[in-house]
Amino acid sequence: MSSNTARADLLNGLKDSVPIGLGYLSVSFGVGILAVNSGLSVLTAVIISMTNLTSAGQVAGIGVIAAGGGYFEMALAQLIINLRYALMSLSLSQKLDGKFTVLSRLAVSFGITDEIFAVASGKSGEVSKHYMAGLISLPFAAWTLGTLLGGCAGEILPDRLKDALGIAIYGMFIAIFVPAARKAVGVLAVVLLSAAISCALRYIPVFSGVSQGFSIIICAVIAAGFGAVCFPKAEEGGGGS
Amino acid sequence: MQTVIYIAIMAGVTYLIRMLPIMVFRRKIKSQVVQSFLYYVPYAVLGAMTIPAVFYSTGSMAASAAGFAAAFAAAFFGRSLITVALAASAAAYAVMLIF
Numbered sequence: 063m064s065s066n067t068a069r070a071d072l073l074n075g076l077k078d079s080v081p082i083g084l085g086y087l088s089v090s091f092g093v094g095i096l097a098v099n100s101g102l103s104v105l106t107a108v109i110i111s112m113t114n115l116t117s118a119g120q121v122a123g124i125g126v127i128a129a130g131g132g133y134f135e136m137a138l139a140q141l142i143i144n145l146r147y148a149l150m151s152l153s154l155s156q157k158l159d160g161k162f163t164v165l166s167r168l169a170v171s172f173g174i175t176d177e178i179f180a181v182a183s184g185k186s187g188e189v190s191k192h193y194m195a196g197l198i199s200l201p202f203a204a205w206t207l208g209t210l211l212g213g214c215a216g217e218i219l220p221d222r223l224k225d226a227l228g229i230a231i232y233g234m235f236i237a238i239f240v241p242a243a244r245k246a247v248g249v250l251a252v253v254l255l256s257a258a259i260s261c262a263l264r265y266i267p268v269f270s271g272v273s274q275g276f277s278i279i280i281c282a283v284i285a286a287g288f289g290a291v292c293f294p295k296a297e298e299g300g301g302g303s
Numbered sequence: 304m305q306t307v308i309y310i311a312i313m314a315g316v317t318y319l320i321r322m323l324p325i326m327v328f329r330r331k332i333k334s335q336v337v338q339s340f341l342y343y344v345p346y347a348v349l350g351a352m353t354i355p356a357v358f359y360s361t362g363s364m365a366a367s368a369a370g371f372a373a374a375f376a377a378a379f380f381g382r383s384l385i386t387v388a389l390a391a392s393a394a395a396y397a398v399m400l401i402f
Contacts, residue, residue: 088385106306113314118348123313133312140316143348147317149341151324164326171322176345225361226370226396232357233374233391235349240378242346252343256350264355281351282344289343290336 068192075196082177082197083204089117090205092231094212096121099228100128104213111209115175115202119143121231126275139275142282150179159188166191173198248293256285361395365402370395 090111097107102124114120119140126136151174158167170191178197182189216224243250263269263277272280358367373394377387 085384088388092388102306106310110310110313113310114317116317118345118352119313119317121352122348123309127306127309133308136309136312137316140313141320142344144317144320146341146344147321148324149338151321155325158325167325168322171325172318174321174325222399223396225363226366226392226399228362229357229360229367229370229374229391229395230388232353232360233370233377233388234384235353236357236371236374236391237378237382237384237387239346239349239353240375241381244379248343249346252346253350256347257354260351261355278348278351282347285347285350286340286343289347290339293343294335294339295342 068190071190071192072196075193075198076200077196078181079178079197079200082181083200085177086201086204087208089231089234090208091212091215092227092234093117093120093124094209094214095216095224095227096212096231097124097209098213098216099224100124102127104210104217107213108206108210112202112206115173115205116144116147117231117234122275122278126273129274131273131275135273135275138279142279146176147174147179150174150176154179154182157182157185157189158194159190162191166194170194170198173202175201177201246293248289248295251293252285252289255288256281259284361399363395363399363402366395366398369398 093111094104094107097110098104102110107124110120110123114123122139122143123136125131126139151171154170154174158170162170173194178201182194182197185193212227215227219227239249239253243253259281260277263272263280357371358364361367361370370391374387374391377390382390
Protein backbone atom coordinates (compact mmCIF):
# COMPACT_ATOMS: atom_id res chain seq x y z
CA MET A 63 0.00 0.00 0.00
CA SER A 64 1.42 3.39 -1.00
CA SER A 65 1.52 6.24 1.46
CA ASN A 66 -1.01 8.08 -0.69
CA THR A 67 -3.57 5.33 -0.23
CA ALA A 68 -2.77 5.24 3.46
CA ARG A 69 -3.37 8.98 3.78
CA ALA A 70 -6.60 8.76 1.75
CA ASP A 71 -7.82 5.90 3.95
CA LEU A 72 -6.97 7.83 7.11
CA LEU A 73 -8.83 10.91 5.84
CA ASN A 74 -11.80 8.79 4.82
CA GLY A 75 -11.91 7.27 8.29
CA LEU A 76 -11.72 10.70 9.91
CA LYS A 77 -14.47 12.01 7.66
CA ASP A 78 -16.76 9.06 8.42
CA SER A 79 -16.15 9.52 12.14
CA VAL A 80 -17.26 13.17 12.38
CA PRO A 81 -20.91 12.40 13.19
CA ILE A 82 -19.78 9.80 15.75
CA GLY A 83 -17.41 12.33 17.33
CA LEU A 84 -20.13 14.96 17.64
CA GLY A 85 -22.46 12.45 19.26
CA TYR A 86 -19.75 11.27 21.65
CA LEU A 87 -18.92 14.82 22.68
CA SER A 88 -22.43 15.27 24.03
CA VAL A 89 -22.87 11.78 25.51
CA SER A 90 -19.54 11.93 27.33
CA PHE A 91 -20.45 15.39 28.64
CA GLY A 92 -23.32 13.63 30.40
CA VAL A 93 -20.98 10.91 31.64
CA GLY A 94 -18.63 13.58 33.05
CA ILE A 95 -21.49 15.33 34.86
CA LEU A 96 -22.76 12.02 36.24
CA ALA A 97 -19.29 11.03 37.47
CA VAL A 98 -18.79 14.31 39.33
CA ASN A 99 -22.36 14.20 40.69
CA SER A 100 -21.52 10.69 41.97
CA GLY A 101 -18.53 12.04 43.89
CA LEU A 102 -15.72 11.10 41.49
CA SER A 103 -12.99 13.57 40.57
CA VAL A 104 -12.73 15.04 37.07
CA LEU A 105 -9.39 13.26 36.59
CA THR A 106 -10.92 9.90 37.53
CA ALA A 107 -13.80 10.50 35.12
CA VAL A 108 -11.41 11.37 32.27
CA ILE A 109 -9.18 8.35 32.92
CA ILE A 110 -12.23 6.08 32.95
CA SER A 111 -13.35 7.50 29.61
CA MET A 112 -9.88 7.17 28.06
CA THR A 113 -9.51 3.55 29.16
CA ASN A 114 -13.08 2.32 28.61
CA LEU A 115 -14.63 4.22 25.68
CA THR A 116 -18.17 2.99 26.30
CA SER A 117 -21.26 4.70 27.73
CA ALA A 118 -23.42 2.09 29.46
CA GLY A 119 -20.44 0.23 30.96
CA GLN A 120 -18.99 3.46 32.33
CA VAL A 121 -22.28 4.61 33.85
CA ALA A 122 -22.68 1.23 35.55
CA GLY A 123 -19.03 1.27 36.65
CA ILE A 124 -19.36 4.77 38.09
CA GLY A 125 -22.41 3.50 39.99
CA VAL A 126 -20.44 0.59 41.41
CA ILE A 127 -17.56 2.88 42.46
CA ALA A 128 -19.94 5.41 44.03
CA ALA A 129 -21.70 2.64 45.98
CA GLY A 130 -18.40 1.08 47.05
CA GLY A 131 -19.36 -2.19 45.36
CA GLY A 132 -17.16 -5.27 45.14
CA TYR A 133 -14.48 -5.95 42.53
CA PHE A 134 -16.20 -9.13 41.36
CA GLU A 135 -19.45 -7.22 40.95
CA MET A 136 -17.57 -4.62 38.88
CA ALA A 137 -15.98 -7.25 36.63
CA LEU A 138 -19.22 -9.17 36.11
CA ALA A 139 -21.22 -6.01 35.40
CA GLN A 140 -18.68 -4.91 32.77
CA LEU A 141 -18.66 -8.40 31.26
CA ILE A 142 -22.44 -8.58 30.84
CA ILE A 143 -22.96 -4.99 29.76
CA ASN A 144 -20.10 -5.03 27.25
CA LEU A 145 -20.56 -8.61 26.03
CA ARG A 146 -22.04 -7.30 22.80
CA TYR A 147 -18.59 -6.02 21.82
CA ALA A 148 -17.41 -9.61 21.60
CA LEU A 149 -19.91 -10.24 18.82
CA MET A 150 -18.86 -7.03 17.06
CA SER A 151 -15.19 -7.91 17.46
CA LEU A 152 -15.88 -11.33 15.98
CA SER A 153 -17.74 -9.83 13.06
CA LEU A 154 -15.11 -7.13 12.48
CA SER A 155 -12.35 -9.75 12.44
CA GLN A 156 -13.79 -10.99 9.11
CA LYS A 157 -13.68 -7.51 7.62
CA LEU A 158 -10.06 -6.45 8.19
CA ASP A 159 -7.77 -6.51 5.15
CA GLY A 160 -4.61 -8.63 4.96
CA LYS A 161 -2.31 -5.81 6.11
CA PHE A 162 -3.29 -6.01 9.76
CA THR A 163 -0.44 -6.97 12.09
CA VAL A 164 -0.96 -8.34 15.59
CA LEU A 165 -0.21 -4.89 16.97
CA SER A 166 -2.74 -3.14 14.75
CA ARG A 167 -5.38 -5.74 15.65
CA LEU A 168 -4.68 -5.12 19.33
CA ALA A 169 -5.05 -1.38 18.77
CA VAL A 170 -8.19 -1.52 16.63
CA SER A 171 -10.00 -3.82 19.05
CA PHE A 172 -9.80 -1.12 21.72
CA GLY A 173 -11.91 1.15 19.54
CA ILE A 174 -14.86 -1.17 18.97
CA THR A 175 -18.02 0.67 20.01
CA ASP A 176 -21.60 0.35 18.78
CA GLU A 177 -21.24 3.31 16.44
CA ILE A 178 -17.70 2.66 15.18
CA PHE A 179 -18.59 -0.95 14.52
CA ALA A 180 -21.74 0.10 12.68
CA VAL A 181 -19.85 2.47 10.37
CA ALA A 182 -16.99 0.01 9.72
CA SER A 183 -19.50 -2.76 8.97
CA GLY A 184 -21.34 -0.48 6.57
CA LYS A 185 -18.24 -0.04 4.37
CA SER A 186 -18.28 -2.24 1.30
CA GLY A 187 -15.39 -4.69 1.10
CA GLU A 188 -12.51 -4.86 3.55
CA VAL A 189 -11.24 -2.02 5.75
CA SER A 190 -7.59 -0.99 6.17
CA LYS A 191 -5.81 -0.17 9.39
CA HIS A 192 -5.40 3.44 8.30
CA TYR A 193 -9.14 3.75 7.77
CA MET A 194 -9.80 2.25 11.20
CA ALA A 195 -7.20 4.56 12.77
CA GLY A 196 -9.04 7.56 11.35
CA LEU A 197 -12.43 6.19 12.31
CA ILE A 198 -11.41 5.60 15.94
CA SER A 199 -9.13 8.53 16.79
CA LEU A 200 -11.61 11.40 16.45
CA PRO A 201 -14.40 9.73 18.49
CA PHE A 202 -11.80 8.79 21.14
CA ALA A 203 -10.64 12.41 21.38
CA ALA A 204 -14.24 13.64 21.50
CA TRP A 205 -15.15 11.09 24.18
CA THR A 206 -12.23 12.24 26.33
CA LEU A 207 -12.82 15.96 25.77
CA GLY A 208 -16.56 15.68 26.44
CA THR A 209 -15.93 13.91 29.74
CA LEU A 210 -13.44 16.61 30.76
CA LEU A 211 -15.87 19.40 29.86
CA GLY A 212 -18.79 17.66 31.58
CA GLY A 213 -16.71 16.99 34.69
CA CYS A 214 -15.51 20.61 34.89
CA ALA A 215 -19.03 21.91 34.22
CA GLY A 216 -20.26 19.63 36.99
CA GLU A 217 -17.86 21.32 39.38
CA ILE A 218 -18.67 24.92 38.49
CA LEU A 219 -22.33 24.92 37.42
CA PRO A 220 -25.06 25.89 39.89
CA ASP A 221 -26.70 22.88 41.55
CA ARG A 222 -30.03 23.14 39.80
CA LEU A 223 -28.50 23.26 36.33
CA LYS A 224 -26.13 20.42 37.22
CA ASP A 225 -29.07 18.34 38.44
CA ALA A 226 -30.97 19.06 35.22
CA LEU A 227 -27.96 18.02 33.13
CA GLY A 228 -27.68 14.85 35.22
CA ILE A 229 -30.70 13.44 33.39
CA ALA A 230 -29.06 13.97 29.97
CA ILE A 231 -27.26 10.62 29.92
CA TYR A 232 -30.57 8.86 30.57
CA GLY A 233 -32.03 10.89 27.72
CA MET A 234 -29.37 9.34 25.48
CA PHE A 235 -30.34 5.87 26.63
CA ILE A 236 -34.01 6.63 25.98
CA ALA A 237 -33.11 7.93 22.52
CA ILE A 238 -31.53 4.55 21.75
CA PHE A 239 -34.11 2.10 23.05
CA VAL A 240 -37.42 3.90 22.37
CA PRO A 241 -37.08 4.07 18.56
CA ALA A 242 -35.74 0.49 18.48
CA ALA A 243 -38.66 -0.73 20.63
CA ARG A 244 -41.04 1.07 18.31
CA LYS A 245 -39.65 -0.80 15.32
CA ALA A 246 -39.27 -4.31 16.78
CA VAL A 247 -41.72 -5.97 19.16
CA GLY A 248 -38.89 -8.17 20.48
CA VAL A 249 -36.93 -5.12 21.63
CA LEU A 250 -40.09 -3.65 23.18
CA ALA A 251 -40.70 -6.85 25.15
CA VAL A 252 -37.06 -7.04 26.28
CA VAL A 253 -36.97 -3.39 27.43
CA LEU A 254 -40.29 -3.65 29.30
CA LEU A 255 -39.32 -6.91 31.00
CA SER A 256 -35.90 -5.55 31.93
CA ALA A 257 -37.40 -2.34 33.34
CA ALA A 258 -39.99 -4.36 35.29
CA ILE A 259 -37.32 -6.61 36.85
CA SER A 260 -35.21 -3.54 37.61
CA CYS A 261 -38.14 -1.96 39.49
CA ALA A 262 -38.89 -5.23 41.31
CA LEU A 263 -35.28 -5.50 42.49
CA ARG A 264 -35.35 -1.91 43.64
CA TYR A 265 -38.70 -1.75 45.42
CA ILE A 266 -39.43 -5.25 46.76
CA PRO A 267 -37.87 -5.29 50.23
CA VAL A 268 -36.61 -8.89 49.96
CA PHE A 269 -34.25 -7.80 47.15
CA SER A 270 -32.90 -4.75 48.98
CA GLY A 271 -29.52 -6.44 49.36
CA VAL A 272 -29.05 -6.64 45.58
CA SER A 273 -26.63 -3.90 44.51
CA GLN A 274 -26.96 -1.78 41.40
CA GLY A 275 -24.32 -3.64 39.43
CA PHE A 276 -25.82 -7.06 40.08
CA SER A 277 -29.29 -5.70 39.39
CA ILE A 278 -28.24 -4.73 35.85
CA ILE A 279 -26.65 -8.14 35.33
CA ILE A 280 -29.79 -9.98 36.48
CA CYS A 281 -32.08 -7.81 34.35
CA ALA A 282 -29.88 -8.14 31.26
CA VAL A 283 -29.49 -11.91 31.43
CA ILE A 284 -33.17 -12.62 32.09
CA ALA A 285 -34.61 -10.07 29.65
CA ALA A 286 -32.15 -10.73 26.81
CA GLY A 287 -32.51 -14.48 27.37
CA PHE A 288 -36.29 -14.10 27.16
CA GLY A 289 -35.90 -12.11 23.94
CA ALA A 290 -33.51 -14.64 22.41
CA VAL A 291 -35.91 -17.53 23.09
CA CYS A 292 -39.24 -15.83 22.33
CA PHE A 293 -38.17 -13.37 19.61
CA PRO A 294 -35.09 -14.84 17.89
CA LYS A 295 -33.51 -12.51 15.33
CA ALA A 296 -33.49 -13.82 11.78
CA GLU A 297 -30.55 -11.85 10.41
CA GLU A 298 -27.17 -11.66 12.09
CA GLY A 299 -27.10 -8.50 14.13
CA GLY A 300 -24.50 -6.22 15.59
CA GLY A 301 -27.00 -5.03 18.16
CA GLY A 302 -26.58 -1.85 20.06
CA SER A 303 -27.26 1.68 19.07
CA MET B 304 -5.82 3.36 45.39
CA GLN B 305 -9.17 1.60 45.45
CA THR B 306 -10.30 3.80 42.57
CA VAL B 307 -7.25 2.69 40.57
CA ILE B 308 -8.21 -0.96 41.09
CA TYR B 309 -11.82 -0.27 40.06
CA ILE B 310 -10.65 1.47 36.88
CA ALA B 311 -8.16 -1.30 36.10
CA ILE B 312 -10.92 -3.91 36.40
CA MET B 313 -13.32 -1.88 34.26
CA ALA B 314 -10.77 -1.19 31.57
CA GLY B 315 -9.24 -4.68 31.67
CA VAL B 316 -12.51 -6.60 31.36
CA THR B 317 -13.87 -4.25 28.69
CA TYR B 318 -10.68 -4.49 26.64
CA LEU B 319 -10.48 -8.29 26.86
CA ILE B 320 -14.07 -8.58 25.60
CA ARG B 321 -13.18 -6.47 22.57
CA MET B 322 -9.75 -7.90 21.97
CA LEU B 323 -10.06 -11.68 22.37
CA PRO B 324 -12.56 -12.44 19.59
CA ILE B 325 -10.71 -10.36 17.00
CA MET B 326 -7.41 -12.04 17.93
CA VAL B 327 -8.64 -15.60 18.37
CA PHE B 328 -11.71 -16.36 16.26
CA ARG B 329 -11.99 -16.39 12.52
CA ARG B 330 -15.46 -17.88 12.11
CA LYS B 331 -18.94 -16.50 12.73
CA ILE B 332 -21.23 -17.39 15.60
CA LYS B 333 -23.79 -19.76 14.10
CA SER B 334 -26.21 -20.18 17.00
CA GLN B 335 -29.27 -18.05 16.40
CA VAL B 336 -30.11 -18.04 20.10
CA VAL B 337 -26.64 -16.73 21.05
CA GLN B 338 -26.79 -14.12 18.29
CA SER B 339 -30.25 -13.03 19.40
CA PHE B 340 -29.14 -12.90 23.03
CA LEU B 341 -26.22 -10.64 22.19
CA TYR B 342 -28.50 -8.51 20.01
CA TYR B 343 -30.94 -7.94 22.88
CA VAL B 344 -28.37 -7.39 25.66
CA PRO B 345 -27.81 -3.65 24.97
CA TYR B 346 -31.53 -2.92 25.06
CA ALA B 347 -32.03 -4.95 28.23
CA VAL B 348 -29.10 -3.13 29.85
CA LEU B 349 -30.36 0.30 28.82
CA GLY B 350 -33.90 -0.49 30.02
CA ALA B 351 -32.65 -1.66 33.41
CA MET B 352 -30.22 1.25 33.79
CA THR B 353 -32.82 3.85 32.84
CA ILE B 354 -35.82 2.60 34.81
CA PRO B 355 -36.29 3.45 37.61
CA ALA B 356 -32.93 5.32 37.97
CA VAL B 357 -33.98 8.15 35.64
CA PHE B 358 -36.63 9.24 38.15
CA TYR B 359 -33.92 9.85 40.76
CA SER B 360 -31.44 11.50 38.39
CA THR B 361 -32.17 15.15 39.22
CA GLY B 362 -32.89 15.01 42.94
CA SER B 363 -36.53 15.98 42.30
CA MET B 364 -39.02 13.29 41.31
CA ALA B 365 -41.31 15.81 39.54
CA ALA B 366 -38.46 17.31 37.52
CA SER B 367 -37.14 13.85 36.63
CA ALA B 368 -40.58 12.68 35.54
CA ALA B 369 -40.95 15.74 33.32
CA GLY B 370 -37.51 15.09 31.85
CA PHE B 371 -38.36 11.45 31.22
CA ALA B 372 -41.66 12.38 29.53
CA ALA B 373 -39.93 14.94 27.31
CA ALA B 374 -37.17 12.49 26.37
CA PHE B 375 -39.69 9.74 25.66
CA ALA B 376 -41.75 11.98 23.40
CA ALA B 377 -38.69 13.27 21.52
CA ALA B 378 -37.30 9.75 21.11
CA PHE B 379 -40.67 8.39 20.04
CA PHE B 380 -40.73 10.88 17.18
CA GLY B 381 -37.21 9.89 16.15
CA ARG B 382 -35.21 12.94 17.27
CA SER B 383 -31.42 12.69 17.45
CA LEU B 384 -29.52 11.62 20.59
CA ILE B 385 -28.48 15.16 21.46
CA THR B 386 -31.99 16.58 20.94
CA VAL B 387 -33.55 13.94 23.16
CA ALA B 388 -30.96 14.50 25.88
CA LEU B 389 -31.37 18.28 25.81
CA ALA B 390 -35.16 17.92 25.86
CA ALA B 391 -34.86 15.84 29.04
CA SER B 392 -32.58 18.39 30.72
CA ALA B 393 -34.63 21.40 29.58
CA ALA B 394 -37.92 19.91 30.82
CA ALA B 395 -36.36 18.94 34.16
CA TYR B 396 -34.84 22.41 34.55
CA ALA B 397 -38.14 24.10 33.70
CA VAL B 398 -39.95 22.11 36.39
CA MET B 399 -37.24 22.95 38.93
CA LEU B 400 -37.59 26.66 38.18
CA ILE B 401 -41.38 26.52 38.53
CA PHE B 402 -41.49 24.60 41.81
